[in-house]
Amino acid sequence: ALVSLRQLLDHAAENGYGLPAFNVNNLEQIQAIMQAADECNSPVIMQGSAGARKYAGEAFLRHLIEAAVESYPHIPIVMHQDHGASPSVCVNAIRSGFSSVMMDGSLQADAKTPSTYEYNVNVTADVVNIAHSVGVSVEGELGCLGSLESGMGEAEDGHGAEGVLSHDQLLTDPEEAADFVRKTGVDALAIAIGTSHGAYKFTRKPTGDILAIERIKQIHARIPNTHLVMHGSSSVPQEWLEIIRQFGGDIKETYGVPVEEIQQGIKYGVRKVNIDTDIRLAMTGAIRRSLEKDKSNFDPRKFLKEATAAAKDICKARFEAFGCAGQA
Numbered sequence: 001a002l003v004s005l006r007q008l009l010d011h012a013a014e015n016g017y018g019l020p021a022f023n024v025n026n027l028e029q030i031q032a033i034m035q036a037a038d039e040c041n042s043p044v045i046m047q048g049s050a051g052a053r054k055y056a057g058e059a060f061l062r063h064l065i066e067a068a069v070e071s072y073p074h075i076p077i078v079m080h081q082d083h084g085a086s087p088s089v090c091v092n093a094i095r096s097g098f099s100s101v102m103m104d105g106s107l108q109a110d111a112k113t114p115s116t117y118e119y120n121v122n123v124t125a126d127v128v129n130i131a132h133s134v135g136v137s138v139e140g141e142l143g144c145l146g147s148l149e150s151g152m153g154e155a156e157d158g159h160g161a162e163g164v165l166s167h168d169q170l171l172t173d174p175e176e177a178a179d180f181v182r183k184t185g186v187d188a189l190a191i192a193i194g195t196s197h198g199a200y201k202f203t204r205k206p207t208g209d210i211l212a213i214e215r216i217k218q219i220h221a222r223i224p225n226t227h228l229v230m231h232g233s234s235s236v237p238q239e240w241l242e243i244i245r246q247f248g249g250d251i252k253e254t255y256g257v258p259v260e261e262i263q264q265g266i267k268y269g270v271r272k273v274n275i276d277t278d279i280r281l282a283m284t285g286a287i288r289r290s291l292e293k294d295k296s297n298f299d300p301r302k303f304l305k306e307a308t309a310a311a312k313d314i315c316k317a318r319f320e321a322f323g324c325a326g327q328a
């Protein structure tokens with residue numbers, strides 16, 4: 001059944017587990033997630049970005065997720081709008097049936113330029129007013145997603161700001177988070193705690209302390225009833241990078257967030273863990289391998305089936321590691 005993010009994350013908080021929120025763009029990704037959730041008996045969060053809507057079209061995306069709801073009636077599913085760039089994007093998602101929206105007011109409506117705190121508060125509070133009146137949950141974002149290792153990594157503004165901002169300034173401020181939640185009433189809050197989007201998070205193999213665990217604890221203590229969200233949570237599996245390279249791909253050395261660190265984050269209050277890149281890497285590796293191994297094949301179902309299986313394995317591993325297996 002379709003449920004709101006608030007319903008799912010309240011249950012996760014009461015029972016001390018976290019939930020992966022997987023980005024979806026097509027049939028195969030949705031089937032992979034649902035097959036994994038069915039086998040693990042896990043609740044599901046599927047989220048569509050602006051890029052997903054552009055790729056699939058809003059109606060296809062919505063109907064594919066609705067097909068998942070219909071096919072797996074025993075599994076609670078959140079249909080979430082990822083990184084809504086403006087209130088109108090969120091209102092459109094609400095009207096089309098999404099049960100949760102993210103108003104990402106950390107950036108201006110161009111989704112590139114950092115915004116002011118006042119702008120963020122205003123647009124987010126507006127969306128909360130509308131969404132809550134129809135039972136839809138809202139995720140906000142406060143802080144600048146970057147990488148602690150490089151000073152900023154690939155920051156959301158696209159310009160590395162190394163040397164301009166200190167580590168501390170890159171992390172979400174606990175006091176500001178409390179003020180933001182008081183003024184907006186968001187159900188969930190994406191915080192900057194050391195991660196960044198995409199495959200290129202860290203240039204060296206992480207040896208622990210990737211996440212700002214102390215900061216997570218401080219923020220959680222200030223806003224215990226607001227669910228913390230961690231973006232950029234792909235672990236960038238080295239096995240899949242190897243397979244991509246082995247079968248003709250070209251991906252330079254890179255590392256993601258170790259699953260054990262995400263487990264630490266969940267222990268101290270993170271409830272929603274956004275993952276897109278890991279599924280992309282697994283599907284790409286599986287397709288490259290399949291096409292290389294069976295050169296005479298021209299039936300897309302054959303290589304897409306292998307891509308689905310690869311994505312499903314990632315999803316199962318995350319459901320199990322985050323503690324949501326068995327919680328549907």
Ligand code: G3H
Pocket residue numbers: 023049050051052082083197198276277
């Ligand atoms: O937040 C970023 C997600 O990975 C979605 O990426 O905008 O390419 O669909 P996308």
Ligand code: 13P
Pocket residue numbers: 023082083196197198199230231232233234235274275276277278
């Ligand atoms: P990754 O690029 O680490 O998978 O993060 C995805 C994300 O945060 C989507 O909002």
Ligand code: ZN
Pocket residue numbers: 083197231232274
């Ligand atoms: Zn994100």
